[in-house]
Amino acid sequence: MDRIRIKGGNELNGVIPISGAKNAALPLMIASLLTDDTLTLENVPHLADVEQLIRILGNHGVDISVNGRRERQGESYARTIHFTCRNIVDTTAPYELVSKMRASFWVIGPLLAREGQARVSLPGGCAIGTRPVDLFIEGLKALGAEIEIDSGYINATAPKGGLIGARYVFPKVSVGATHVLMMAATRARGTTVIGNAAREPEVVDLATCLNAMGAKISGAGTSTITIEGVSTLSGARHRVLPDRIETGTYAMAVAMTGGDVTLEGTDGALLETALEAIRRAGAEITKTESGLRVVRNGGGIKPVDVVTDPFPGFPTDLQAQFMGLMTKSSGVSHITETIFENRFMHVQELARLGARISLSGQTAKIEGVPKLKGAPVMATDLRASVSLVIAGLAAEGETMVSRVYHLDRGFERLEEKLTRCGAIVERVSE
Numbered sequence: 001m002d003r004i005r006i007k008g009g010n011e012l013n014g015v016i017p018i019s020g021a022k023n024a025a026l027p028l029m030i031a032s033l034l035t036d037d038t039l040t041l042e043n044v045p046h047l048a049d050v051e052q053l054i055r056i057l058g059n060h061g062v063d064i065s066v067n068g069r070r071e072r073q074g075e076s077y078a079r080t081i082h083f084t085c086r087n088i089v090d091t092t093a094p095y096e097l098v099s100k101m102r103a104s105f106w107v108i109g110p111l112l113a114r115e116g117q118a119r120v121s122l123p124g125g126c127a128i129g130t131r132p133v134d135l136f137i138e139g140l141k142a143l144g145a146e147i148e149i150d151s152g153y154i155n156a157t158a159p160k161g162g163l164i165g166a167r168y169v170f171p172k173v174s175v176g177a178t179h180v181l182m183m184a185a186t187r188a189r190g191t192t193v194i195g196n197a198a199r200e201p202e203v204v205d206l207a208t209c210l211n212a213m214g215a216k217i218s219g220a221g222t223s224t225i226t227i228e229g230v231s232t233l234s235g236a237r238h239r240v241l242p243d244r245i246e247t248g249t250y251a252m253a254v255a256m257t258g259g260d261v262t263l264e265g266t267d268g269a270l271l272e273t274a275l276e277a278i279r280r281a282g283a284e285i286t287k288t289e290s291g292l293r294v295v296r297n298g299g300g301i302k303p304v305d306v307v308t309d310p311f312p313g314f315p316t317d318l319q320a321q322f323m324g325l326m327t328k329s330s331g332v333s334h335i336t337e338t339i340f341e342n343r344f345m346h347v348q349e350l351a352r353l354g355a356r357i358s359l360s361g362q363t364a365k366i367e368g369v370p371k372l373k374g375a376p377v378m379a380t381d382l383r384a385s386v387s388l389v390i391a392g393l394a395a396e397g398e399t400m401v402s403r404v405y406h407l408d409r410g411f412e413r414l415e416e417k418l419t420r421c422g423a424i425v426e427r428v429s430e
């Protein structure tokens with residue numbers, strides 16, 4: 001199994017190209033199930049999760065062709081992928097596939113909208129929390145679906161003539177359930193109004209793409225989304241938006257190590273709350289023509305408290321990385337996680353590098369230390385692993401991060417991007 005070896009202590013200087021967003025690419029790919037035309041997605045990142053979803057979509061009958069030519073605009077490695085689903089050949093998403101990647105559960109929306117039925121495995125728990133699917137079930141029921149749970153599977157059936165538009169207010173904000181209900185409603189009869197919808201940029205990106213396919217969606221990006229159902233959707237060409245979590249991660253890495261890095265091809269508007277926290281910690285962040293410039297020259301890292309929240313709040317997907325940054329602050333900071341109940345698995349690993357962190361319920365108290373010291377570490381999820389990489393970059397000596405497959409799910413060419421900016425990072429294969 002691959003590991004990543006980091007020799008800490010170097011500043012980061014240079015340019016890091018920001019990839020297309022994993023969490024936008026996945027629902028966009030799933031949207032290809034809604035039409036028998038070709039959906040072409042540009043700027044798709046090359047990640048393990050994308051490859052896994054390609055296999056899952058293939059199973060449902062989507063024909064996929066990847067344009068292997070790298071888009072050498074700037075230093076992007078993005079790919080253009082064409083998805084064509086003339087016929088859905090299988091409406092079942094089996095446990096073996098869904099348990100590997102939760103987002104594949106989201107196929108339930110398009111399958112139900114297009115075929116009137118879906119049998120999708122319940123995803124089960126995961127490393128960061130129990131992650132139930134009750135909101136998906138209630139939302140789809142509101143559109144008239146009949147749902148029963150049988151042997152670990154959800155069997156969903158639309159009424160004769162298809163799903164029916166309705167008003168549904170989510171009792172809790174969910175990104176995935178918003179994606180699914182929005183996709184399902186595009187082809188329902190009549191108008192659907194989703195209240196308390198997720199406002200994440202990835203929801204807006206999906207709505208933009210669906211509208212390009214002929215859907216009639218308004219209000220995405222606000223907490224009320226209105227969808228007027230249409231009978232068919234066509235193909236479209238859409239560019240995946242930049243990855244705000246990758247952007248924030250590298251901005252925090254620079255804040256941690258010091259240096260001067262331009263994050264190319266990104267947009268600060270996608271993560272204002274996180275950028276503000278990084279600024280308060282002591283980094284200068286400015287908008288440039290090609291993206292964002294992050295600078296920290298001299299000066300220590302100041303303690304900053306954050307609380308995770310749905311967009312536009314501080315993203316849970318940057319919580320672990322921010323904790324990495326705070327381990328070296330000049331005082332005491334607090335980080336409260338409100339989205340997932342078990343997203344502190346990185347705490348014990350950061351402690352192995354010398355961090356001083358104590359947990360009380362959903363809040364971590366971080367007492368900054370003057371230096372971290374490299375050690376072997378491992379992590380249980382994607383964002384936790386990258387927080388260890390960030391801490392390792394600023395630690396003295398060698399840090400060896402194992403279970404790199406977590407990183408490969410969501411960070412494209414991480415070692416290469418960091419190495420080009422002066423970090424000493426290498427992948428060690430065994």
Ligand code: EPZ
Nearest residue numbers: 023103131132133134135136173174175176317339340382
């Ligand atoms: C998306 O997950 C992201 N995944 C996650 O990123 C991200 O952490 C999360 O949104 C929150 O921003 C993708 O986009 C592929 P939710 P999702 O439904 O949609 C509860 C990463 O590292 N909930 O918004 O699964 C749930 O348990 C990943 O890239 C219910 O109670 O998250 C959580 O507490 C990890 N019932 C909260 O809502 C439900 O039916 C928000 O989860 C659904 C969710």
